[in-house]
Amino acid sequence: EPEVTQTPSHQVTQMGQEVILRCVPISNHLYFYWYRQILGQKVEFLVSFYNNEISEKSEIFDDQFSVERPDGSNFTLKIRSTKLEDSAMYFCASTPGLNYGYTFGSGTRLTVV
Amino acid sequence: GESVGLHLPTLSVQEGDNSIINCAYSNSASDYFIWYKQESGKGPQFIIDIRSNMDKRQGQRVTVLLNKTVKHLSLQIAATQPGDSAVYFCAENNNAGNMLTFGGGTRLMVKP
Numbered sequence: 001e002p003e004v005t006q007t008p009s010h011q012v013t014q015m016g017q018e019v020i021l022r023c024v025p026i027s028n029h030l031y032f033y034w035y036r037q038i039l040g041q042k043v044e045f046l047v048s049f050y051n052n053e054i055s056e057k058s059e060i061f062d063d064q065f066s067v068e069r070p071d072g073s074n075f076t077l078k079i080r081s082t083k084l085e086d087s088a089m090y091f092c093a094s095t096p097g098l099n100y101g102y103t104f105g106s107g108t109r110l111t112v113v
Numbered sequence: 114g115e116s117v118g119l120h121l122p123t124l125s126v127q128e129g130d131n132s133i134i135n136c137a138y139s140n141s142a143s144d145y146f147i148w149y150k151q152e153s154g155k156g157p158q159f160i161i162d163i164r165s166n167m168d169k170r171q172g173q174r175v176t177v178l179l180n181k182t183v184k185h186l187s188l189q190i191a192a193t194q195p196g197d198s199a200v201y202f203c204a205e206n207n208n209a210g211n212m213l214t215f216g217g218g219t220r221l222m223v224k225p
Contacts, residue, residue, distance in 0.1 A: 043157060043215040056211040091156050099145040099206060102213060104156035
């Protein structure tokens with residue numbers, strides 16, 4: 001069964017450093033997303049991406065965040081200057097179209113120290 | 114300081130019994146709903162979805178019921194197994210398909 005692949009599975013970084021989280025969505029999917037989940041809390045929407053541009057973003061997705069699809073397979077989330085409160089699980093998801101079941105990756109655990 | 118984690122309601126059932134997990138959603142304009150299962154340290158795993166033009170949908174051992182009048186969604190799991198133990202989230206699609214809003218989750222514990 002096709003999977004959404006995320007790397008690394010765990011990233012530890014110092015506060016103020018930049019991190020890039022990587023995702024390979026399912027190959028025939030057109031819509032890509034990032035969500036995050038702070039430990040013990042709900043899954044929260046960050047950003048959606050379609051046709052090489054952001055289509056929706058939440059209040060969490062401020063100027064410190066950016067997304068990119070640098071080639072035909074990768075989808076990345078960059079946090080420019082990490083803060084302690086950015087520590088969370090970050091999930092990438094993709095769908096073939098609107099209103100289809102989203103497929104989530106297994107996540108990257110980001111720990112900011 | 115450390116943020117307090119979400120206190121999850123817990124449903125404890127005996128193996129072989131049926132489970133019903135409930136969810137109240139927030140937006141009457143939502144037109145697509147999904148149930149996810151999340152095991153510890155893993156991403157949300159799709160279980161079943163339903164569109165707002167339906168009130169019931171069945172899968173393998175699972176049934177989702179949608180009551181739009183009271184904005185309520187339920188997940189029924191038949192013959193619950195130990196492998197069903199996880200946190201279950203409902204999610205609603207409330208912006209033309211571009212974002213999901215997740216509910217708070219319910220922890221299902223299956224006793225052998």
